[in-house]
Amino acid sequence: MEVTGSAIRRIDAESSLPVQVLKREDIERTGATSTVDLLRRLPAVQGSTGESASVGGSTYGFSGVSIHNVGETRTLVLLNGHRLALFGGQTLTGFAAGMDLNALPVSAIERVEILTDGASALYGADAIAGVVNFITKRDTTAGEVNIGFSRPDGGAHEKRASITKGFGSLADDGYNVVFTLARDERTALRSTDRDFASSGKVLFSNGGKNYRFQQYSASTIPGNVSNDAGNLINPYLIANGQCAPQSFRVTDGADDFCGFDFVSTLEIYPVRDRESAFVSGTKQLGNHQLFADVLWSRTKQTSRIAPVPGGISIPAGSALAQKYLEPLGITEDSTAFYRLYDLGARASKDEVNFYDIALGSKGTISKWDYEATYTRSQSRAKSNISGYPGALALAKLRASGLLDPFVLPGQQTAEATQAIQGVNYNGYWDGGKSQLDTVQVRGSTQLWDLPGGPMGLAVGANFNKEKFTNQPSLFAQGRLADPVAGVLCDENDPALACDQRFGDAAAKVPYSASRKSWGLFSEVSLPVAKQLELTAAVRYDHFSDFGRATTAKAAFRWNPTPQVLVRGSVGSGFHAPTVPQVKASPESYGVTSGKYNCANSPELAQQAAAQGAECRPGSQQYDVVAGGNPNLKPEKSRQATLGIVVEPIRQLSVGVDYWFVGIRDSFGQLAEQTVFANPNQYAGAWTSQVDVGTGKRYLAFNQGNLNLGKEYYSGIDFNIQHRAKTPVGDLNTSATATYMLRQKQQLEPNGTYYSPIGVNSDDLGTVSFRWQGRIQSTLKAGAWDHTLGMNFKTGYKDQTTTVEVLDAAGNVTGTEDIRLRVKRYYTFDWQSAWTFRKDMTLTLGLLNIFDRDPPFTLSTSGTNKGQQFGYDDRYYDPRGRTLYGNFTYRF
Template structure:
């Protein structure tokens, strides 16, 4: 991959006249060198500009991944592909669905500035946001799973934001997927990928084109792709199979325990409100799949839920793409249609929850009274015999683009209509109603103090009868747009033509949240679907309360822009653009972009830009009602003497603290007072070509954001409860009737944020005696990342440091070095991927002596080392029809580095490494075969 400013070639121009220039530019030859060789080139569109022009390099930095780059990367999806782009980091990945309500969403974030601030385009037009977006703004981006990698001709990543052409909300940058088109040949591909122990993939794709626009006046291209992947169990990975980890740090031996306080058999509270395990009391040790926990909350058994996870979910995808182009003189009619369906299944440990054990009951007298418990008790129990909690998520995507383009009265124009829709539905199983479990306990059938499989046959049948299997939640997002763009030469100046680009657009955005009646808390019998006639009969999920209401909202947008490219003197030009957008719910805003491009010599380019941006909150962030929003990612203990404010906050609200160390319920909702984010962006870059076979480039970038919206991180609020009094609420457990302290993750304008860094690239090529060698290196170095969590509050950074305030890590350096040797029919590629290290989340751990005995506790921070992997691929072209490719990803089977972090934004439940940043599949062998016809 190389840096280039070239954007998509329009089909209406003859590709044969410009293909040599394109290949030369992408291979490392300067724009001026190309112009010297090509007397006359057709005009093209440039990323971040509405003006068609000849020059390949312009004022804004764009990275282009060509089709051969995609094939040589070994990536089997757009998610995997963009992971290899060094300027991309911090996006949600597939592992986040393991224990997280993501519906399988995978996004893209340029420079870790945010996937909601990174604009994704398909063939230059905007797409609807994900239908599974949440009321906090999470997943309010485009789901990469919707675009099949087999249909992509190239990907262009603009690492400067707020394009006047596409909209002012592209603060972090733009990712534009360009699909194959105007092809008359056919392509049939099959492939398999096989990691060790799971996550095996099988894939198939076929495409065929008919007609040629230049020769026949039309082209029709059809494509279909299908792939399947099996699950990967946490037990298949030594570093991720258990929540009990022993390790060395700074010359000492430690252990850390990641657990749930709800095991099987159950823990229970004593008269002092502390947890204890009747099983541990009776047997002197904890049962299978648990380990002993002694803390301020009691002496009990913690459940090792990590071993039950499937850390890479099972997935199946289908997609179809059709493109039709018809030439009518100087004009072209075009139509593109994309449909995709992704089905993902993720499984986690059986559901935990609380059950009331009344004093004097048979269970109380049998299991609790012998250990001195005289009053009512709460059992922390895991309903193991119901089986794992399973989410079956389906995300359907549809995109239709219709239009006409051509030349008229001296203008190059493009008029289009687009409509896209993301429809997401989640089906669950393994979740009973809390009241239903309470009725089982009251009937005497359910015994929470016996082990797995020890219930009576009648009880097992009754447990199965309370299992809710069906639709749980989902949503639909739509975007409809009509737009007209045009460009022309305005007038001839001594240094060249002044170019003008203009455009207008009308858009309508809609979103509907569609929770089931069970998710709304409206059923008295979830399995039977019986609607409750009285509020007190409304059941909710056992251990995971939810009473979220449906809502729908939308907005309309009108926009217009104008752009000028002005050649001042030979080799130096200025660009200026202004855009006006008017939102139906936020009013009007004006943004701008200024840029320059200077070529003092034929092999040196200096460029820069300054612009502004405007990002309105999603309709969900504004309009959704306050409702239950899952649980905190980390566990907290009100009994901890080091955290007395937590108990004081619960007392001030007249609610209870959970006993022991436990995740707390979360609340979230829309905020009508939320203000849009505003930004400033700037870049300064240089490209130098000392020879025709060597290219070097560097782009310094800076982004400043005011009124950044988000939620206060839970660690920040739990660490100082009194300082964030407005971030607390309460939630009633319908199973026990007790009301507990809850964390309110509401939408806020948090303050300012500043990001800066340098994107570097180097490319060289040479002819050797045994073949042609190409070497490409790209890297991103993060200079600054300062973000406020309160207006006028202190700044926090996550560069090389797990930030308690931000809940994420930003890697100081990411890099990729790719070397390709082509010798006859053989093509060999070696890729090296690199991430720098970071300081892990601060954790209190147990100190071990030489015999493994716990001698005390310490608070430490691990140093998570740098991470480098190697990918190898060999391709063989048997003839013009058959191509075979084999390779190995993570050639040396490098395990992710040890991390004992347990919380953070979109982390999911895997433990022992951070699944947001490292791929657990390990060494993966793959084989692809392609037949061209």
């Protein structure tokens, strides 16, 4: 038997490394309908990116896995023991440089093995956090059809279907073929379908006081403008004494304007369609098996957010200035911060195509068990957008006199409405392709006998070639004069000036880069006594662009009595940066998640002046610039585990494993909260960007790739299994949990350490839960299976937030910095499965039985956080109570 984490075949499945195994029946009892949902339910998984991050973020719908919050890029995902291509939509900062779980159909999975310790020898030195190995169905003639649905209240409704069938028996026919086809669809969930997420304006109480907080955009409709003093005001507010619908009044020093409630327009869970096909074929030839596995999948996701915002120049003396601004005493050139509501919502229609082909042979030669495999894997991501005009196109529309940024939605003239639709870019925007070719050969054998049994030896070699290509459109590159018509620009012809997307400077740079690597590894197991086995492994890797590295692992497995197992390991790791992290050209990288005001920060104004730029008026988001860094050093790590498994009686097993990971020269970017709080301390983190639409040069945040320093992680994983026979049936109970002891990180070499355990760190922009776990009991009674599960997370301190203090009448009396305590969170799930015929099973269940809302939070920014507000979409599911059903027919 092979176990994830070792290359040596053995009879006893219990190893010296902590491995969690989810069998097919375990997967079904969780109620998870995808590999994404399945892994997010595991207590050892923290810090993973989910589908909701695409709401306002350029993620292409990526969903990854991070063991112990050590990172998605440090968690290795395998399919039947081999590597897969990294996500085609990964960014130049390293975000999404992992495996997209959407590509793996849960219907094809027989079991999942999660190694919560780095396996440096067998799979690669970069598996610092651990390994997740998906094992598919094979050597079966069974057929199975599954049809199911999931129905939360309001939206995010799912329907799904799959079929699996096997042909031929290896033992009887000498061959076997298994195929799986699967498809699922999901509708959108709007923010207005959930009270806790429906608006950016919230009223709340804390510590006996009443408060108000407003999450908004300064680009609204009718537009705000900057007056001659550089402050934001709103002509509609001044004329009508109130803000327009979907906006609310904001006062900040001398600024008095209307903030747009973009939160009320969001689809907080995106539309998604997935389809996949998997075929596995095996042919027995004597002592050898030839095999071929082919996986293909396609995921389509549509995310919609508020209509596009941006700045529109209003020259002094223009018709708009005379009508709206001069009566307010504005005599200089101004900028309207406007939302082009009449263009409709911004939509990102993302599509990711993935395929993986594995060809190989395994068997026995002399006394060696061997396996030789060639794999090709490719992930291709592309994004089509709509609801985005060119900045120059919109400026021309304003100059023509048609566009009026100071009227309500729907009040443009018919001619203006037609012209607005005429500048709407609807087409391909950006994408990328990641490809991996791998050849691997490994073998294991038994050597001479030792006191505890035969000595085991494994050796192997691998060769990898990976390539990444970034493929932005001509519009994304800023090379079109007319994005809608596709007319190329000419920098020497003013009539053919290069346009960019309205609202952000988005001149992306295409690039393609590759690397080659090869490695050698060896592992030896030494049963030095009946009760004690030692294991040692060493690996040598050579990279075409990062030199070479030697890593090692040593482990032991000790059974002082048949009821007690003590195990432990120590090892080292090596993680080279991704190709884009090193070789990507500097380019615009979106905007900050938070809003900042130079009026409140003289240092920020000082940095703007140093860049020959100006601050944005009022509280606004700032452009971000990022790029590859050829001077990045690889990450190096040390890992260790120490655990004990006790079985005092046959019906009870208790496992406790301590784990530790230390990393130096960690990859990352300076956190925006830290830099904006100390602008002069990070003088190298500033640059400038020209707003194409207004021609103004604004301060921008330079958030490139850096080696930040050291990181340390440690914790304890608990695993308890109990089996009992009751008068009504067999009762099986499991409890798994992770307790985080330590997580601390530096943001610069030799700098201060920051920890996110139990706190939404202002500096790190993330949370690690002190406790996270799941308890599940299943009662098997005749034809019925009943499962009750409980999921829990501990609470934490929220980010520090400036809020408005209200008196008893609801009037604002001042501001205060507060740090809320986000409550602990737990939900219960129920499932009943009825096998009413030998070949048919009907399953009904409820997730989140008591419809518990996510805990309230004021956080507005953080690593991979979407635009959702009122709850943290990274850690909590907004779908609420969900009824689901599955019908299974076996043949």
